Every structure is written in C-alpha cells, then in structure tokens.
Amino acid sequence: MAEIAIRNVYKIFGREPRKALAMARDGIDKAEILAKTGCSVGLNDVSLTIGASRIFVIMGLSGSGKSTLVRHINRLIEPTSGEVRVDGRNVLDLAPRDLREFRNRSVSMVFQSFGLMPHRTVLQNVVYGQRVRGLGKAEADPIGMKWIETVGLLGYENKYPHQLSGGMKQRVGLARALAADTDVILMDEAFSALDPLIRSDMQDQLLQLEKNLSKTIVFITHDLDEAVRIGAEIAILKDGRLVQVGTPQDILHRPADDYVARFVRRHAGALEADHG
Template structure:
C-alpha cells in the first residue's frame, strides 16, 4: 500500500492522553468534551490507499476530515496511531527526515491556493524546487512542463492577481506536481470555486490523473464531488470513519442511517457507469460464420440482429436478420452489409451521458475497450439501472 493509516487519533486539549484513554474506555466525543473540555478531532481512523488510487475523505463541517489530512503529513501531531508512506512510519521520523519526506513524496494543495502574490506563475510553480536548491535551469524546465500539463501554457509570466480562481488553483496543483511527488494531498481544493469552474477543475484533475497516475488523498464536503472523483470514498462523522467503499458500494449498501441520508437524493445517472448496466450479448457472430449461421443464432434467442466480432473479439459491426437473408440469397459477403455506425462507450462512461443517445438510436449501445466488445446496453438496461437501483436504496432506508 502507498499510504497506511492505523488507529490515527487526535485529541485537542491540555491532557490529550487522558482524552485518548476515555475514548478507549468507550466514551463518545460529546461526553469527553463535556467532562474535560477536550475535543476529539480524529477518532482511531484506519484505512489504506493503493498506489495510483484517488481516495476521497468526505464529511460535513466538523467531521474531522481536514484534521485527518493534516495528521497524514504531520502538519498536526497525532495523539496516537501511525502513518506509513511506502512502509516508512512518519510518526516516528525526526524533523529532518520528515521534511525530506514531505519534499520528495507529499504534495499539498489547499483550498485558499496559497500562492505567493509577488511571484509569477513560473516562479510560484518552481518554488518548491527552489527551496530544494535545484538549479534555476532545471527547476524552470520542470515548472514549464507541469504548467503546460495543467493547461496554463502562455501564463508563465503572469501574477496570481491577474488570474481567475480556477487558474490560480491550477497553479497550486502545478506547484505540487513540479516536485514530482508520488502523493497529492488535496484539502477542499475546489471548494472556493464557483460551480462551473469547480466542475472544470474536477474534469481537469481526472484528465491529469489518467496521464500521471498519482496517489491522491482528496478531502471534500461535497458528496457529488466525492462520487465523481473517488476510486473509493471514506465517509466521516464526528471524527470517525463510518464507511469506506466505492461509489456503487456506498449507494447500494449504506452502512447506517447517517450514510443513507447522504446518498438518498444522489442522481444515480451521474454515478453509474456503462460497465454497471451493460450485459454480455447472448450470442455473437464471428467473421468466419456465414449468413445461415447468423440467422440460426438469431432464431435461437428471438433477436432481429447480431453483433459481429473478429477472432480477437474486436467489434466489426451489427448484422440484421434482413441483411443476413439478403447475403444468403444474393451471395453477398456479410462484411459488406454490416452496420458499422454504432455508438461505442468506454466502460467508465457515466450513465447520464448515455440516456439521450440511447433514446435516439434503434440499436443497442456497445461498450468497447481497446476495440474489444465488452458488453451492450439497451434502453431497458439504462432504465432498470436507474429505477431498480432507486427502489433498492429506498427499501434499504425503510428497513433501517
């Protein structure tokens, strides 16, 4: 695992170890505050993050999520517990080793951008390398590359005050990337942006992640943002992690009433992907099959068309029963009668992107990866994915 968090706890107050003992004796956060005046910021958090994963921690204000991310890089000292990065225990490092680990492995992106107003974009992005004594030519070359990566090429000589909020946050991300850190810690990074720019930054982060494959620990109070960005999500309440899972797992099986309330009004079409609703074709036709074989296969399942693939399962097209009969009667090669203008979705295409397309086409949508046919999606599949999912969620809430 890239990051391992083990029983990480933070108690704010004059006698944190006493507060920790009360926690271990089973007392709750509110009881400890009332008795001692001490606040439990994080309560025995345990989780791990895989290399290249976007792990989102979400919760309402006061849930402990921002404290947790600051414990990860020891901007706040933990009361107890362990933080391991690549197997190295940060909680046992001396100051020198900790600073070195932060510089080389941990990049931080804050909500308030944290840019130096008197420095240009180039100088801001290169700042981390500058304090590491990297020579000017090398650090500017690295900075220029990541500036281009985040879509700010041409703004190298601009100052923060000359940029929009979204552009300033891109500078913040570029600064974290310039150090070539393996891990990005992002604390409410897009919360200060207006909704349109926020969505653009979410899309930009997903695009960067597809190219760079960083390990990202992302903090947010916005469930839609968590569901969109996270490979997995941890939901926090009162300092505790109450559930960890994928978007689908949390939507389908909320751990308790608190999580159920969070997900009750989620637009499932924005969360479900093509891979969640696709089905394997009942039968397929290969290029070596003739028209009579195609008709027989369609008769077996009562279909009026069949998908055609090559020996590597790469999609070639769709053959209708009328065209199969025509090919047989008129001795025409099947390949010449294939319908090739089919909609091809990637497995991770959001269901919301497919609804209108499915309504306008008379053929099933195909789910394709590297040219290979993974499955098909009919209009019925889309509707059942939305309706049945909603029903199961409602039934789960009623049962609690």
C-alpha cells in the same frame, strides 16, 4: 507509487489529551468527552489503507475530521496516538531533517485557499519545490513550464497571483504540486471555493491527469457528487470516526448506516447517472 496506511489514529485537541484519549478508547462519545475534559476529539480510532496510484476521497461534513486526518499524512498535525505509514515508513518516526526531506520529495499539498506566494510569478510559484531542493533556474523552469501548459495556463507564467481568477490560482496550486513530482498529492477541499463550471472543469482535468500519472491522490471534500465523480474509493467520516470505506457503488447500494443512507438519498440521481 505510494501506499498509505493509517492505523488507530486518535487526535485530541485540548489540555487533557491523555484523559480524553482514555475516555474515547472506553467508547464515551465526543460530546461527553468535551463536557468532562474540555477536550475536542478530532479523530477517533481511524484506520484505513489508501492504495497506490489512485484517487482516494475522504469526505464528511464540517467538523467530521477530514482535514485533520489528511494533515496527519504529512505530519502537519501530530496524532495523540496511532501511526501513519507511507510506503511502509512510519512518518511519525521521522527526525526533523528527514521530515523536511519527506515533505519536499514525497508529499505535496494543494490547499483550498490556494497557498500561493503573492510576490512570486506563476512560474516561480510552480517551481518553488524544485528550487527548494536545490535545482537551478535553468533546470527547474522547463519543468514548471511543462505543468503550466498541462493545466492550461500557458501565457500566464509571468503573471502574479493577484492578476489571476480563482480558477487560475487553483490551477497554479495543482501545477506546483505536479511539478514537485511527489508520489503523494494531498488536496484539501481544493475545488470547493470555485464556481460550479470551473469546478467541473478542474475535476475533469484531475481525472485526466490521474490517467497519465502514477500518483496517489488523497482528495478531501464535503460534496458527495464530487467524491463519486472522481474517487476510485471513498472514506466517510462523522464526528472523527470512520463510518464507511468503499467504492462509489458500495456507498450507493450498501450504505453502512443511516448517516450514509441520508447522503445517498439526497444525491441518488447523480450517483446513479455516473455509476449506475
């Protein structure tokens, strides 16, 4: 089980990050910082705690900073300022060797674009993390087959990605993350490219897995219906700022501002049906 603590994280993209950071700390808005420095503020003083063994959803519209934020957890993106702690350990202090070990054993990721290796079979993709750790084929393959069966792909283990539908590819990505047996799974818009029925099925499967596994799952989406359906807690970002964190009931009944309230009005029927 792993708790994630994100503290005062800023991310500035551009050639004058220190100047832009100082402006952001002074409360100058994103548009003015861009006009005066040419820098884009990806994250602006974001702090939140993600509890262990639950599905925590980070949502917002395109450009809100949600994908930027999740990539700080496994340090695919370096912050301009702030810290990220997983189980009390500051990820930003890890030396290159320790960071590789952290990514191999502590955090796995499921991408929107599937991220499968086309020259490897389903089984070879699923066990990749275990093989990188040095586990032999005889030991790794049964682990892979267990998760292939769990996500409903038994019989497809020797197929290649080009022989699979989009939904099947997404299941392979999920099975690979589960086979890696990390405490944290990051899912960046993992279901957004899927057809509605397949997407609903994958949501059901994720909820079922969450009941059976002690994993901390950070799920990124721009869809409030999806966030409310699967999330124990939801964080909403706008223009790189954290607008609100709360349960689905909090978001529905106590929106923090007009931005959140507009989301709620658009989706009120679905929210009430699932969490009324």
